Amino acid sequence: MTRLTPTRRAFLRAMGAGVAALPFSRLLQSSVAQAAGETLPLKFVTIYHPHGLAAELWAMRSSDSESAFDIAYPNCSLQPFDDAATYGKSFKDKLLVIEGIDHLSNANGHDSAGTILTGSTIDGSKRRPFNSSLDQFLAVTKNLGSETRITSVNLGVGNDATDPGLTLSYGDGGTPLPKIIDPVAAFHLLFDGLAVSSNPVDMAAATRKQKLGQSVVDFVRWDVNRLRTGLAAPEQQKLDQHLTALHEIEKQLSAGAAGGPLCAVPAAPDATKFPSLKQYNGGEPYFDAITDAHIDMLAQALACDVTRFGTLFLNDLSYATNPLGLPADNHGAVAHTYNASAVGNNGVMQTGDPASWQRLAMFNRYAYGKVARLMQKLDQLGILDSTIIYVTSDMGNPSLHSTRNVPTVLAGGVNGKFRMGRRLKMAPGCPTSDLWCPGKPTYTPTTNSKILVSIAQAFGVEVDTFGTQPDPKDVTGALSQLA
Amino acid sequence: MKAIPVRVTIVRLHWYALRFTRGCAKFRAMARQLRFFEPGVLVLPLLTGLAGCQAQSPGGSSPGASGAAGGASSGAGQPVSTSPLLPARIRRLSNAEYENSAQVLVGSAEPVTAAFAPDTRQSGYTINDAQRVDSVLVKQIANAATQLAAQVRVKLATLAPCADPVTQAEACAKTFIQSFATRAYRRPLAADEAQKLLELFHVAADGASYADGIEQVASGVLQSAAFLYLTETGNAAPGRQVTLTPYETASAISYLVTAGPPDAELLSSAANGQLETPEQRSTAFSRLVSGADPASRERVLRVIQEWLGTDRLPDTAKDSVVYGNFAALKPAMLSETADFVDHLLAHKSGTVGELLGANWTATKDTGLAQLYEGSANGAAEGEISLPARRGILNQGAFLSVYAHASETGPVLRGVAIERRVVCIDVPSPSTLKITVPPLPVDSSKTMRERLATHVSDPMCASCHTNIDAFGFAFELYNGMGQAAPPPVDSHTTLSVGKDFDGDYADSNQLATALSNSAAVRECFARNVFRASAGRSDDQVSASENAFIDYWRTASVPSGDAGSSHPATAVEGSILETLRAFITSPTFTLRRAQ
Structure with missing residues (x-):
């Protein structure tokens, strides 16, 4: 798939052709590729943040143009992307802010997170979308995750439920995929067995662990196949997924070491920083620490080429004395009290309450700060330019639970496939005078499906549609303005 | 205008989507600006003319994919089975079943499935024959197996004793493999299985220790297919009708009644061919549900919670400004369900009628008793008598789960009653390809007035006349089950073509009517089938109907003296309905697929 450059060929020769297929040597390949300035494989991260958007402190202002805009003005929620003092440098030139996506x-609104990566309506009775999500489509269906140790990873903060409102990633037929909410568990998944010192005792222990692990996988595979033999085809399909999943353990086991300046296996997260993990069960005060741990590990995992596909489901900081100084109930007292002006209300004229915009913008800024933190880490690791980060929320205006005009941000270098450093504004999907336009013949939305098609194309996967909607035009075509 | 504090209502018409924000003057201004938008045609079919709320067979709707790259799948093309038998199949253990099985095997108390990905449900139930092992779960299972195997090593002296682990290692390992894997697989071990496990032992033990080998075998067994999957395939080749093996029957009974593996007595019955007749299975059932602390307790509670959806209570949160005491009362609401069901089965009629219509509850929490205005005075031991409240649908768990964070949810409650309690199918807007636009804001209306369009618009009315008629009865209680402040309008008239049609002042009167309804008892039996069979799609609806036919006349077989439950299955006995599933003649038969 990837064109071999002379540098990589020389490296492969040095390694010996047979060995080159092993993950160990592939990890080294990546660092050689980077040292030679070769294009690195594209990586895809999706970040969900709750509570929609205060559009008043996010949308383009009259003084802004597509390529010249100010996001550092007071109270602007996009400030973290232009804040060198906090995040090392400004990331304005690695940003695409897109208005008017539905x-x-x-x-x-709360079930709409399931639409973000699927472009699908949510089946109300099964409570799931109708098709797989883009990360799974690329990593599994299109096999782009097969080269890495972990095909894809889904992380979450505080809530591991798989309801459509809490899940970004879906397998075939819209089967929700679980998220990992414990940073320590995520660490073990991503890095176990990867960091091996050169101490002979450690190396011998690692070799034995690998041997024992592989023998269990071999035994389980034998046993699954033993059961599979006598079954009818529909039952065999259940076990086929199990066999595929066993390969995930195998991939993890077989990567013995990591190398090169790109990859520094981090220390395991300090579990004492998050004694509770779960929302509604005492986890809230630790959400910030959990979020940072997830982000730092995700950055390292991408740098080590442990995986190329990740999702991160953020949460709010609903507890008394939260560091944002927001009311203890972020959901009720910030999102639900948002009182928009026309810009946050699909153009319908009203004055709104500026204090409510600032509260919500503060939360938005917190979420974007986490994205900026990820960008800073990726930049330091030299892979921001080969990454695309898709950031959005389930809703636009949260007090209306509106799924129109959602806050869409693309970040990273995307290997030059998208022209970054711009703000885009899609034409309104319907007349501003019509508050409940969706469903009418005059409704011509710009859907997130177009973004999904564009991202798939950036990966070199030639699709023209993505998602499931009653009207096929809503899932068809790329967002041409991105390129 | 009403004399209550002004509420600003921001309303979307969709059945999940009713929200309001407690308002201030600024919101009133917003509301005034928006009021000129009057609702027009609010619900628009996009592609099809499906307007009605006509019943559909469960799972029979097709997604209507637009053929997009995400790969929507469609089950079209497979003819619907008319067989009364369930298909020959395998089923992965649910998380609770894995937990129980592992704990029985290793004798440990440390839970290992807390971090497992939640079960994928079918029709709300965790017993689901479509459950898979995906790339996330496979690692979680591997971690659990490693953890459990380490405990086996700690208990080496009891689980894998060996007088001389140096010279007798292989003989001791063979003994351990026989005992451990036989218990894990819930059936005798085949020779090739024993051989593979012995090889696994040697990989770890050779050049190391006996204990290393045992730990390795335990880890392998605890993630093996034979442990993870229950089989219902008999011994026949695929393509034929099969009879379950005696051991498959033992597991089927055990997991159904106790969510755990068959105990020694059940396995011994299997070995002696004593689970073949309905009488024999009934006797086994009676043993598992009897005693002071029956093994069936957790399982029956789970079936009821999954049936009514109240198992979502731990993940339900409320706006703390509106429902300040919800978080404090939530644990009490959770344990109330368990205590109520326990008491119902151990000391009362044990019927679904009393479950829905009881004039008592069993909470030990004074705060919750206060919320219910209940009293222990004059009540029987372990009970709180309730002046007005009737049954589980009017308890905190159900009322909180089926409500929004800051207000009630008549549509949520109505849909839940229709789908779960009275078995009236309510298609979702997505299934009907209806796009649901938002309603305009109006601060001057009550909940019932806000939903008036549901009745006046014919498209909405086809479903919402019934949904809302059920739901409005519960307006008596707020979003966490507390008596709602006046004015309360909970009066309702039901006309759904069932035996409980009529006029009711509120949800308590409605609950009493439901508790006496034969239609509700049948619906409960259907749900017991779905919770037990692990399927609810149209491929098994003939099997479900066959079960219902059997259930109508099922009684405790005369050979079984173990039952003392006063009501029969058709009279609504919860345990007798479960017994009917196990004693039905098709319980041990499977069709080819």
Whole structure:
């Protein structure tokens, strides 16, 4: 798939052709590729943040143009992307802020997270989308995750439920995929067995661990096949997924070491920083620490080429004395009290309450700060330019639970496939005078499906549609303005 | 205008999507600006003319994919089975079943499945024959197996004793493999299985220790297919009708009743061919549900919670400004369900009728008793008598789960009653390809007035006339089950073509009517089938109907003296309905697929 450059060929020769297929040597390949200035494989991270958007402190202002804009003005929620003092440098030139995208979930705002990576309506009775998500489509269906140790990883903060409102990643037929909410568990998944010192005792222990692990996988595979033999085809399919999953353990086991300046296996997260993990069960005060741990590990995992596909489901900081100084109930007292002006209300004229915009913008800024933290880490590791980060929320205006005009941000270098450093504004999907336009013949939304098609194309996967909607035009075509 | 504090209502018409924000003057201004938008045609079919709320067979709707790259799948093309038998199949253990099985095997108390990905549900139930092992779960299972195997090593002296682990290692390992894997697989071990496990032992033990080998075998067994999957395939080749093996029957009974593996007595019955007749299975059932602390307790509670969806209570949160005491009362609401069901089965009629219509509850929490205005005075031991509240649908768990964070949810409650309690199918807007646009804001209306369009618009009315009629009865209680402040309008008239049609002042009167309804008892039996069979799609609806036919006349077989439950299955006995599933003649038969 990837064109071999002379540098990589020389490296492969040095390694010996047979060995080159092993993950160990592939990890080294990546660092050689980077040292030679070769294009690194594209990586895809999706970040969900709750509570929609205060559009008043996010949208383009009259003084802004597509390529010249100010996001550092007071109270602007996009400030972290232009804040060198905090994040080392400004990331304005690695940003695409897109206004006017609609999530056609056909469900209430809270179930609309399931639409973000699927472009699908949510099936109300099964409570799931109708098709797989883009990360799984690329990593599994299109096999782009097969080269890495972990095909894809889904991380979350505080809530591991797989409801459509809490899940970004879906397998075939819209089967929700679980998230890992414990940073320590995520660490073990991503890095176990990867960091091996050159101490002979450690190396011998690692070799034995690998041997024992592989023998269990071999035994389980034998046993699954033993059961599979006598079954009818529909039952065999259940076990086929198990066999595929066993290969995931195998991939993890077989990567013995990592090398090169790109990859520094981090220390395991300090579990004492998050004695509780779960939302509604005492985890809230630790969400910030959990989020940072997830982000730092994700950055390292991408740098080590442990995986190329990740999702991160953020949460809010709903507890008394939260560091944002927001009311203890972020959901009720910030998102639900948002009182928009026309810009946050699909153009419908009203004055709104500026204090409520600032509260919500403060939360938005917190979420974007986490994205900026990820960008800073990726930049330091030399892979921001070969990464695309897709950031959005389930809703636009959260007090309306509106799934129109959702806050869409693309970040990273995307290997030059998208022209970054711009702000885009899609034409309104319907007349501003019509508050409940969706469903009418005059409704011509710009859906997130177009972004999904564009991202797939950036990976070199030639699709023209992505998602499931009653009207096929809503899932068809790329967002041409991105390139 | 009403004399209550002004509420600003920001409303979307969708059945999840009713929200309001407690308002201030600024919101009133917003509301005034928006009021000129009057609702027009609010619900628009996009592609099809499907307007009605006509019943559909469960799972029979097709997604209507637009053929997009995400790969929507469609089950079209497979003819619907008319067989009364379930298909020959395998089923992965649910997380609770894995936990129980592992704990029985290793004798440990440390839970290992807390971090497992949640079960994928079918029709709300965790017993689901479509459950898979995906790339995330496979690692979680591997971690659990490693953890459990380490405990086996700690307990080496009891689980894998060996007088001389140096010279007798292989003989001791063979003994351990026989005992451990036989218990894990819930059936005798085949020779090739024993051989593979012995090889696994040697990989770890050779050049190391006996204990290393045992730990390795335990880890392998605990993630093996034979442990993870229950089989219902008999011994026949694929393509034929099969009879379950005696051991498959033992597991089927055990997991159904106790969510755990068959105990020694059940396995011994299997070995002696004593689970073949309905009488024999009934006797086994009676043993598992009897005693002071029956093994069936957790399982029956789970079936009821999954049936009513109240198992979502731990993940339900409320706006702390509106429902300040919800977080404090939530644990009490959770344990109330368990205590209520326990008491119902151990000391009362044990019927679904009393579950829905009881004039008592069993909470030990004074705060919750206060919320219910209940009293222990004059009540029987372990009970709180309730002046007005009736049954589980009017308890905190159900009322909180089926409500929004800051207000009630008549549509949520109505849909839940229709789908779960009275078995009236309510298609989702997505299934009907209806796009649901938002309603305009109006601060001057009550919840019932806000939903008036549901009745006036014919498209909405086809479903919402019934949904809302059920849901409005519960307006008596707020979003966490507390008596709602006046004015309360909970009166309702039901006309759904069932035996409980009529006029009711509120949800308590409605609950009493439901508790006496034959239609509700049948619906409960259907749900017991779905919770037990692990399927609810149209491929098994003939099997479900066959079960219902059997259930109507099922009684405790005369050979079984173990039952003392006063009501029969058709009279609504919860345990007798479960017994009917196990004693039905098709319980041990499977069709080819």
